[in-house]
Amino acid sequence: MKGVIPKCLGELIVSKFGKDNWKKILKESGLSENTLFMAVQDIDDAAVMKVVETTCRILNITLIQAADAFGEYWVCEFAPKIYSGYYKNKTTTKDFLLAMDAVHQKTTINMAGARPPRFEYEWKSDNTLIMHYKSHRGLIDFLVGLVKGVVKYFKEKHIVTKISDTKVQIVFK
Numbered sequence: 001m002k003g004v005i006p007k008c009l010g011e012l013i014v015s016k017f018g019k020d021n022w023k024k025i026l027k028e029s030g031l032s033e034n035t036l037f038m039a040v041q042d043i044d045d046a047a048v049m050k051v052v053e054t055t056c057r058i059l060n061i062t063l064i065q066a067a068d069a070f071g072e073y074w075v076c077e078f079a080p081k082i083y084s085g086y087y088k089n090k091t092t093t094k095d096f097l098l099a100m101d102a103v104h105q106k107t108t109i110n111m112a113g114a115r116p117p118r119f120e121y122e123w124k125s126d127n128t129l130i131m132h133y134k135s136h137r138g139l140i141d142f143l144v145g146l147v148k149g150v151v152k153y154f155k156e157k158h159i160v161t162k163i164s165d166t167k168v169q170i171v172f173k
């Protein structure tokens with residue numbers, strides 16, 4: 001997985017829980033406490049998941065809480081700084097989510113080794129969208145956290161529910 005993901009996680013933990021906790025998490029994940037993740041660097045998926053698991057253990061939070069915190073931080077704080085172009089001309093959760101399949105293809109086109117998730121969009125009714133998640137990584141809880149982050153970013157109130165390991169439902173209010 002691209003280093004941009006653990007880089008964002010590190011920034012979130014340092015800002016909300018302090019540098020010492022982040023150092024401890026790195027060390028207990030078998031990495032140097034001074035590890036710096038570079039955005040386009042390839043990191044073994046298992047190593048990233050180990051850091052996520054250690055984060056949950058040390059901060060005493062569940063994977064779902066970690067995924068929700070990550071999703072909110074990525075969408076509301078981290079991505080607007082480094083990927084501001086993708087926020088231009090998007091004024092609603094719906095516009096933003098519907099652009100995400102193309103955004104992942106575009107962002108990673110020049111990143112060697114990237115295997116971004118793909119999304120398919122199925123409208124069950126006028127206000128109910130199913131996002132089909134296609135990835136070998138099985139990070140559905142992160143998808144849910146990220147979608148909730150988008151809802152928060154646009155200050156809307158839609159209902160986001162995981163309905164299987166490959167599907168997230170969004171009911172637009």
Ligand code: HEM
Nearest residue numbers: 001002079083086107114115116117135137139143146147
């Ligand atoms: C401007 C906003 C965004 C950008 C630029 C972006 C970019 C990226 C990049 C570069 C990766 C790593 C891909 C790889 O290592 O192959 C990634 C992973 C991921 N992104 Fe995004 N992302 C954005 C927002 C979102 C949103 C809003 C969602 C959900 C609706 C999302 C869902 C995911 C998931 C679930 C992964 C984990 C990798 C996987 O499941 O295979 N992203 N994203």
